[in-house]
């Protein structure tokens with residue numbers, strides 16, 4: 534279901550967290566002249582000043598009442614554990630015409646936090662997740678074309694009005710994203726398998742190599758396979774701690790499957806069972822080729838790098 538792209542200019546967008554995701558959203562909207570004014574709200578003063586200096590935001594919002602006054606859209610782009618506190622701070626100043634959305638990598642916890650914090654105003658919150666990013670974070674990592682051709686998953690609430698859903702879908706479409714719809718539980722199961730587990734494994738591998746004797750010698754000889762497998766271990770630890778804890782139930786299920794797979798591989802090695810190794814590797818190679826040809830090729834990464 535694709536929403537019709539509306540080209541009307543928004544008056545005011547407020548972004549909580551002007552790092553990679555919030556900053557890239559702002560730059561994309563500015564490139565399209567899709568908004569008159571972007572206000573940034575930050576926990577980190579340096580990030581806020583940097584976002585102003587880079588022209589990502591027009592105004593640094595210190596006073597929340599003033600920041601939210603007359604806003605069409607609010608984007609929460611901070612680590613997911615911050616969501617409830619941010620929504621509680623927004624609540625008293627949230628006007629009837631304002632729609633709030635988020636960019637969090639997990640959705641069931643975000644929806645629960647939103648229900649607790651927004652109560653009677655919950656219909657104004659449209660949970661969403663752009664499936665685009667990179668391992669660098671902060672305002673300096675923000676790029677205008679990060680979302681070009683990438684998916685935006687909306688986990689709509691039954692309370693959301695069609696116009697609220699359209700505003701969020703349309704605004705992301707103007708950043709180049711393509712809206713898709715899942716429910717929060719489906720979303721969290723899917724992303725546990727293909728995003729959260731891979732990040733956990735990349736961190737785990739690099740961390741355990743640092744513990745080994747001759748770690749430096751090992752890192753010295755690591756090549757492109759190591760770089761590709763571990764690129765995402767360069768991502769923000771706070772963000773990934775929050776995602777791991779928020780989606781721990783689905784992540785534990787995926788971790789159990791992965792451990793069983795490692796056990797099969799370990800058994801094959803112990804028994805010098807080349808046939809078993811070949812079966813696993815060949816199946817994985819074929820599945821990855823299919824994915825790469827049919828899905829990934831439709832979403833080429835931006836020139837500056839990213840997912």
Ligand SMILES: NC(=O)C1=CN([C@@H]2O[C@H](COP(=O)(O)OP(=O)(O)OC[C@H]3O[C@@H](n4cnc5c(N)ncnc54)[C@H](O)[C@@H]3O)[C@@H](O)[C@H]2O)C=CC1
Pocket residue numbers: 549550551552553554555574575576577580610611612613615618619636637638639662663664665666667668669670671672769772776
């Ligand atoms: N990095 C990625 O590739 C992707 C991240 N996401 C999600 O987007 C969100 C933001 O991630 P990034 O932009 O990568 O992180 P980031 O670290 O680049 O930016 C987050 C910003 O939020 C600020 N912040 C933290 N707590 C805050 C609070 N209470 N109020 C206001 N600002 C606050 C931080 O100071 C920081 O500048 C996270 O929820 C993450 O799960 C979603 C898709 C991709």
Ligand SMILES: O=C(O)C(=O)Cc1ccc(O)cc1
Pocket residue numbers: 637638663664665666667668728765839840
């Ligand atoms: O850096 C990468 O390759 C990513 O996988 C980016 C990413 C990180 C978190 C998300 O919720 C979505 C995309």
